[in-house]
Amino acid sequence: xxxxxxxxxxxxxxxxxxxxxxxxxxxxxxxxxxxxxxxxxxxxxxxxxxxxxxxxxxxxxxxxxxxxxxxxxxxxxxxxxxxx
Numbered sequence: 164x165x166x167x168x169x170x171x172x173x174x175x176x177x178x179x180x181x182x183x184x185x186x187x188x189x190x191x192x193x194x195x196x197x198x199x200x201x202x203x204x205x206x207x208x209x210x211x212x213x214x215x216x217x218x219x220x221x222x223x224x225x226x227x228x229x230x231x232x233x234x235x236x237x238x239x240x241x242x243x244x245x246x247x
Contacts, residue, residue, distance in 0.1 A: 169200055178206040184235075186215040188222050198223050211235045 181201055190198065202208060202225035209231050210216060216232060219225040 168197065172201065172204045175204075179204075180207040180209060181205045182209040183215065183219075184211060186210060186218045188218045190222060195223055199225065202229065205229070207231060209233050 183198075186198075187194065198219070202219065202223060208219065208225065208229055210219070211232070211234060213232055216227060216230045219230055220227050
């Protein structure tokens with residue numbers, strides 16, 4: 164999968180933003196190289212939690228300035244209103 168994705172991204176002429184729904188700490192070399200490559204090629208990275216920013220920076224060497232958090236789920240206020 165990593166090879167096919169890498170080849171595709173090398174040919175891509177447009178900028179892109181990637182969303183990582185899950186970010187695994189302490190990756191093996193293959194995972195680390197693929198995720199790092201995606202991070203280098205992308206214009207930005209969206210993650211769902213603050214801890215993912217830390218993992219991508221520490222374990223994958225991706226700059227924090229490229230990573231943005233958009234939390235998943237619905238706000239507590241909306242959830243409470245729906246129950247009334």
